[in-house]
Amino acid sequence: MLKYESVSELVEAAEKRGIRISDLALEDQAEAMETTPLELYEKMEIDLHVMWEAAKTGAEEGQRSMSGLTGGEGFRMTEYVRKKNGGLCGPFLGKAMAKALAVAGCNASMGRIVAAPTAGSCGILPGCILTLLQEGAVPEKDAVMAMFTAGAFGMVIANRSSIAGAQGGCQAECGSAAAMAAAALVELMGGTPAQCADACAIAIANQMGLVCDPVAGLVEIPCIKRNVSGLMIAFSSADLALAGIEAKIPADECLDAMREVGDALPASLKETAGGGLAATPTGRKLQKQVFGS
């Protein structure tokens, strides 16, 4: 049984047997949860379908959050990408950004989502995986398996560092989601387990120190847009790793550093709406607009 306490454990175990990290995690989790790999695979398949639905719901015109502070981002981006042939980043990344916005918007409007690893960061993994799937770059079976890779990395991150904004800041939520997605993308594109670890490390390194400063304490501003930046970091980190550019600091050490940085962050920057964007004049004004005080 795996301990999920280090990325190196995952990489070594997978490389020793010549299998993907997803195969390793599926087999291990089936044993740990006293069930069959097929049953777990089907459960993950359902999660993938929930992600599809969320991306669809969140891209509808007129989507609004419960507070009314945000809404319609997924629709606007989808329209823009369609009309402008993808815009600056091109059709592929444009569609991926639109999906991340749509899923995060679906969450803000009390729609159904898959926390990955959290509700606030739920747009990053589907933005990456669904777009590859939609563009025909990978078969669905591989996409479902890649979610096991994302999950395995996420378990290590949770054990070794944190996946809670209240504990580690946004680096622990959007940062973790981007690292998980980066590892999944590398596997989907045929990279090695070691390259998955490199992508994870690069993504974590690129979001180190990101604070959790939601306006009015709501999972909307800046969370929805940070799903897009997390997604972009996931793609760029995966590409770097696939190009053979190694992480200079190993993934496990990046996670330890993220934990230390999270511990060093003051409480005002850990989901308390006491600092950062939440404490700006506009942030305070919006808070007053929603809650009256």
Add this chain to the structure above:
Amino acid sequence: MNIFDIIGPVMIGPSSSHTAGAVRLGRVANKLIDDRKLVRVEITLSGSFAQTYKGHGTDRALLAGIMGYHSYSPEIRDALEIAAARGISYTFLKQNIKGAHPNTALIRYFTEDGAEGTMQGASVGGGNILVNRIDGMDVHFTGDNNTIIVMHHDKPGVIAAVTQVMHWQYADLNISSFFLSRESKGGNSIMTIEVDSLPPEDLMQKIREIEHVTNAILVRRL
């Protein structure tokens, strides 16, 4: 922790602590209400729950859970309307509960047969909860494990009788945590028993048949 704690849960947004956790708190009350018809609930929101409940739909989430919906049920959005249609009246009070975790809710429910009860718990992050009090008595469980709540009169031998039924009839059932609380000597008491696996269907009935036990409820792993 397993892989679906990371890729998951499937939930209604926007917040695992203020929405999904709130539904799960409500669901514990739903288990306590059991088959009785609910007519009224008074929900006290404390700390961060009191400040931000509207933007997170915490009110809808708690009510949905009390009505038996899950943290993934799309009905959460319309929980206020559904409650009204079912003839359940509800009020939300904003009041700080001293010493309580920042995301705490106290649920007081009234059923058609004239009975009432209370449950207090906190949403402690990531959709995880901690139930602190039932009917004014201290309990301590998270919903991470299958939990058996036994309400009984404080008499010698009741604990032995309950654990004996569990052990002799279902040898595989292992207790991972046990907590006892009572109102007063000889008065109402509550056992909180967390177990590793899912107890068989008929265990609750067998426990209810034990002398001095007034009720037994299973709160399945949430």
